[in-house]
Amino acid sequence: MNASHFSAHLRRLRKDRGLVQKDVAEALAVSVQAVSQWEKGETTPEYPKVMKLAEFLGVSLDELSWDDVETRQDPTPPSKTIVRVAGLVGAGAEIMPDYEQIPDGLYDIDVLVPVPEGAVALQVEGDSMFPRYDAGDVVICWGEPSSTTEIVGWEAAVRTSDGKRYLKRILQGQKKGTFDLESYNAPPIRGVKLEWVSRVHLVVRAGHWQRLSPREKIRLIKKATGASLKRR
Known part of the structure; x- marks a missing residue:
């Protein structure tokens, strides 16, 4: 959207x-x-x-x-409502993407509204960001910052320089080039360097999404494509 x-x-x-x-x-x-x-x-x-x-x-x-x-x-292609959940993101839980993720992603879900090309979906693990995010929620992120100052105040999925992935609110760190990662009900992680940041734009709540089987995914794409052609 x-x-x-x-x-x-x-x-x-x-x-x-x-x-x-x-x-x-x-x-x-x-x-x-x-x-x-x-x-x-x-x-x-x-x-x-x-x-x-x-x-x-x-x-x-x-x-x-x-x-x-x-x-x-000329809308975003209907299949863009179907997003592959690439892995887990820690909100209290510590996630090491290189070792705990599945290379091809975990599963597909239909988020019902179009999302941009390059959007990243991640499943939340842990409860340090409750009540904003619950374990089992899926966050959809897109857009990388044009400058480091732009990300301050963002709620975002981040990857730190030591390879860990978190869902946190980003604050400016005391030292240049570092940031503090703030939770809602856990101590902040201070003075970290970030390799990757993507802002949270959409949240699909736990219990409001279902994993799509390959057959279901194809069916939804065909259905959406047919609806798009009729609108034209």
């Missing part, structure tokens, strides 16, 4: 219906600040919220996700 398209379209749909941000917030049981952040493109809602939002505004997921007719006629 393109964040800038989504934010502009959400704002227009809300105003067209004579609604204020408080109306949307109450309907979805979120804060007004959350709705404001969606409309500014600062964050995007998790996909169950996107579905409720589309229902509340009386539009389809496609209509809510894409900003203009031209984009809707």
Whole structure:
């Protein structure tokens, strides 16, 4: 889901219906600040919220996700809603990707909304980021920073210089080139160097996703492709 398209379209749909941000917030049981952040493109809602939002505004997921007719006629390929979960990410649990991951990934899931090329899906292990993230959640990450200062304040999947993978909030470290990794209910990990960072944009909650068998994956791709052709 393109964040800038989504934010502009959400704002227009809300105003067209004579609604204020408080109306949307109450309907979805979120804060007004959350709705404001969606409309500014600062964050995007998790996909169950996107579905409720589309229902509340009386539009389809496609209509809510894409900003203009031209984009809707040439959407992200439908198969891009199917994402391979590449491995585990530690939120309290220590994950060593080189030794504990499966090279070809763990499994495929359908996240129901399009995600960009290159998006990375990881399954959460541990509870140090509760209540933001639970063990068994799947986080979808994309976008690498253009500068190290850009990542401060991000909730992101990271890989440290010693090869460990975590899901943390990133803060500036005391020494140049280092960062502190903050949890919600565990001590921070201080002064680490990062090899890789990717921001969390979408969360699929534990219990809201299913592993797709190869046959199911093909069926969903064919179904989505057929729907796309009909729209054109």
